Amino acid sequence: ADAVVVGIGARPATAWLAGSGIELGVHREVVTDDRLRTSAPDVYAVGDCASFPSGRYGERLLVHHWDNAVQGPRTVAAALVGEAPEAYDPVPYFWSEQFGRFVQYAGHHAAADELIWRGDPATPSWTVCWLRDGALVAVLAVGRPRDLAQSRKLIDAATPMDPALVTDPAVPLKKAVRV
Numbered sequence: 001a002d003a004v005v006v007g008i009g010a011r012p013a014t015a016w017l018a019g020s021g022i023e024l025g026v027h028r029e030v031v032t033d034d035r036l037r038t039s040a041p042d043v044y045a046v047g048d049c050a051s052f053p054s055g056r057y058g059e060r061l062l063v064h065h066w067d068n069a070v071q072g073p074r075t076v077a078a079a080l081v082g083e084a085p086e087a088y089d090p091v092p093y094f095w096s097e098q099f100g101r102f103v104q105y106a107g108h109h110a111a112a113d114e115l116i117w118r119g120d121p122a123t124p125s126w127t128v129c130w131l132r133d134g135a136l137v138a139v140l141a142v143g144r145p146r147d148l149a150q151s152r153k154l155i156d157a158a159t160p161m162d163p164a165l166v167t168d169p170a171v172p173l174k175k176a177v178r179v
């Protein structure tokens, strides 16, 4: 291309919270605990503006996706009506459509995780899997919604996988587990 215009990233607009007593994080996001409580009593935060500690991934997550903005309020609503919600620790998920392709990602991965191609990226349908200590932690599926659906359960259960089987796109992911 002669010119490329890139618009990447988002930053929570939380300047108005300065001095409120609500703790902000390094990305200017509202810092919550695993029940999405802020540092101020009876104040909760969900969605793009808030980070939460993920026991699943061992780090604080700031997720800028629609599914997170939909799931988090369940935890908050439970607390507000007097129930004792479980810790908020989802398998993050998003989908998008890019150039006619259905793109889905589930989980969370780091650069150090083992990357496994599943199918040929030169074709319309392929998947990338990331393993950590042999367990599935994240999946990117392009035109392969079945891979995504199966992987969400496998990620949730931290299922140990067989890398040789994961590589073969003809083998369903749920059958590519280590036995």
Ligand SMILES: Cc1cc2nc3c(=O)[nH]c(=O)nc-3n(C[C@H](O)[C@H](O)[C@H](O)COP(=O)(O)OP(=O)(O)OC[C@H]3O[C@@H](n4cnc5c(N)ncnc54)[C@H](O)[C@@H]3O)c2cc1C
Binding pocket: 013, 016, 046, 047, 048, 049, 063, 064, 065, 066, 067, 069, 093, 094, 095, 096, 097
């Ligand atoms: C261009 C773009 C494409 C995206 N594509 C995808 C996608 O394909 N898939 C996906 O999963 N996610 C996508 N997202 C992310 C998704 O839109 C967000 O994760 C989601 O909207 C977050 O919801 P939210 O309620 O936390 O915040 P928002 O939807 O941002 O809602 C926050 C609201 O608060 C209002 N507000 C802010 N400050 C104040 C204030 N001081 N007082 C009163 N109101 C205030 C804002 O005006 C806004 O209406 C995309 C986002 C963008 C920008």
